Amino acid sequence: MVSLTERDGYDVGLHLLDRQVVTSDGRLAGKVDDIELLRGEDGTLTPTALLTGLPALLPRFDLSVRALPRVIDLDLIEDVDSEVRLTVPGPDPSSPMEPARATDPRRLRVSRVLGLPVRCAVVPRRSKVLDLRMLGSPCGPGEHRVTALIVGPGRPGALFGYDRRSEPGPAAVAAVVRRLHRHARVVDLDDAVELDLDAGEVRIGPGASLRPLRG
DSSP states (O other): OOOOOOSEEEEEHHTTTTTTOOOOSSSSSEEEOOHHHHHHETTEEEEEEEEEEEHHHGGGGTTTOSSSOOOEGGEEEEEEESSSEEEEEESSSEEEEHHHHHHHHHEEEHEEEETTEEEOOOOOOOOEEEEEEEETTTSSSSSSOOEEEEEEEEOOTTTTTTSSSEEEEEEEHHHHHHHHHHTOOEEEOSOOOOETTTTTTTEOOOOOOEEEEOO
8 A cells, every 4th residue: 555655645544544643663552443623613613633442333333432542643654554553662652531521512523424324416325424534644744634525425535545546446346436436526615614513414506526436
């Protein structure tokens, strides 16, 4: 897989979620069970940390848990390919999440956005959020934020990266995946897109920028 340092952007579900975390001295430090986002007053979504442990994983399967996940700051990522490699040694580069951080209304988890139903007149019914597209790379300098949503019929993760020509894989499989997801769209996050977590849906209004997946 091409290193994310060579990319102009990345998809958080595809390139980070469920990846093995490895410290700088080669120790396994769990998996990326979720990703924390910080929601700005203007609606921007900025990735801030990797979340690990059962308290991060179980809510993805609608299982409630009182314990809090452990946190690995995004700044500790050195590189991402088939695994997430950190700049710090083991055995445990994570820290416990503080209760105040867990209850901060500005903070949310990527898993809370993935799978949200989408209300839009120009996308097929039963469309949902399949992934979140980020600016830059988690291991590169500069700004990091969610720039677009990938929406369409199906389930999160079903694209397997085959919407991107740079992703390796059998050509026949890529063709089938792209055919199945031919109705999927990339929706730029702007004023025409409303992420309503209380209502549990994404509303895409007139004037929104929708474009086909590259493939």
